[in-house]
Amino acid sequence: MATIKDVAKLAGVALSTASYALNGDSKVSAKTRTKVLEAASQLNYRKNGFAMDLKRSRTKTIALILTDLSGPYYSELIQSIQDVALARGYDLIACSSMGGRDSTAVKFLRENRADGAIVLAYNISNETLQECASERFPIVVMDREISSNCLINVLVDSELGGYTATRYLIEKGHKTIAYISGPTSSYDNQRRYEGYLRALQEAGLEEKTKWRLSGNFVREGGYRATKMMIMQGELPSAVFYGNDEMAIGGLKAFEESQISVPNHISVIGYDDIQLAEYVNPALTTIRQPKREAGSLAGHLLFQMLDGDEVNPAYKLGIELMERKSVIAAKN
Amino acid sequence: MATIKDVAKLAGVALSTASYALNGDSKVSAKTRTKVLEAASQLNYRKNGFAMDLKRSRTKTIALILTDLSGPYYSELIQSIQDVALARGYDLIACSSMGGRDSTAVKFLRENRADGAIVLAYNISNETLQECASERFPIVVMDREISSNCLINVLVDSELGGYTATRYLIEKGHKTIAYISGPTSSYDNQRRYEGYLRALQEAGLEEKTKWRLSGNFVREGGYRATKMMIMQGELPSAVFYGNDEMAIGGLKAFEESQISVPNHISVIGYDDIQLAEYVNPALTTIRQPKREAGSLAGHLLFQMLDGDEVNPAYKLGIELMERKSVIAAKN
DNA sequence: CTGAAAGCGCTAACAC
């Protein structure tokens, strides 16, 4: 591998001159510059980015840490973060937290490979996060409530979302409402469930444990949970799925059992993913302001990077998307 | 920022001892190790990953370069690449090629920030790719036909796909078939179009330029192109959209104009994205083997990294997904 | 403008 030293030698100039020429510094003559550039291309020289970062000791990169690189649901959010980063001349790189202890994510968090991070990965522990956040490495966390020095939260009010969804069902006259849950380790799931409980309680309704099933936030899980509910015999009049994916799985299960949504049973989801308005019936759901959340997270990270004071936590609202999967209960 | 030097000093040991202790080398005594670890945590020491990479001169990382980090359509593909990387103990990091000349992607390509790359980003030029590929940095390209030393292709046979889609329409009796095109700079779009042309020609049908519109591979573009086609007055009996996104936009346009798909006009898409089976009518489309392609790309990259000989190009087949958006032409 | 030289933080011989 050719180094800048080789380039300098071949071009017959000093090391520093080569460096200047390669970086387009104005103080090197055009002639010298060409000579250097030529030497470089002749040697197939490639700059070593790490050496540069090491020297400059800042990376102009922010890391976006996701549970799973392939999760398609955060597209708007990523987009908006990316816009902010780009506008500030920073790179955004995404890494997965799969692989636990020695995942790429943890490497980025622990080893100063970026100037800051935005985290949306429930499998990264609070401790790791708190340990890694510092003035030199601010972190914005979007999937839990936790704060610490240089560690702030941007989240969507999931409790309110859960409450709103359930409340809506209740207002439509539903009295028996199931909750299909995500992983209990998920902060969002937990809060949605709390909101559900609050709405129930407020209306003097009781939660029936047989109507709290777990679907792990995935479509297949929603499908299976729903199947199970159907097999139990008695059906609630409405079901609140912890996210749209599970709701879509549920819709399929109902269809297979010839239970019509919304005529026999009402269904509400959570997230408002793209698919939601296309499924049949179009899914009534709670919309999260993903764009706003992403944008806010990006801006806040840069503010911290600039050394500005920022509030430790931000909470965004939600919106009910009324579509076709819920109708008034027939009492 | 505390360095390993500070840690060593505080622990009262030599630099190297600290390094060994921190890296869990067996030749350091348990007592010394604890001492070092304590010092480290006391100083809130964070290893500098770049310095390490610089020293070790390999990153155990492969870069996945995408046009747009937020594109939701490659989820299966990313997943399968990630599986392969993880199994080999490598990190996978995704970076966007947005931002052109000095995008993160180009930095990764040019600056040895990873051991190899998988590229799926039509806005990265062939030259850049050819220039960057080398024994020390193999590249697998998935969205164009280009080969070079240590640069191989994995692609899906788009020409065949375009042909198959069009041929299917023709067999259903359609004689006037529009093509809604993606960006002309896209290799895939180009090949799909060629396949379309070949099928037409084979059947002795002619392409009408007024029925070749551009939708830029995005939903909104498909919508607009379709609107335009409708305004032109005369409608073809079927339309082949260069991808599903555009087809979905088209479906919306037809619906707004009360043109029923498939009764008035047949529609076929390309990609078989998740949404495809949920839209109304369910979209007939060409399915790409994304999982297989991703997995293959990953394996090939590692083979190159291992110094094995590999073929310069691989082409995968496609599959027609018959759903509800195409019916036989009423002649 | 150019060149010599001092590190950035870390690892890994090598000697003790």
Added chain:
DNA sequence: GTGTTAGCGCTTTCAG
């Protein structure tokens, strides 16, 4: 086991 030391490849003073 532990300590000394020589760089990895680059940028950037500082003197010419």
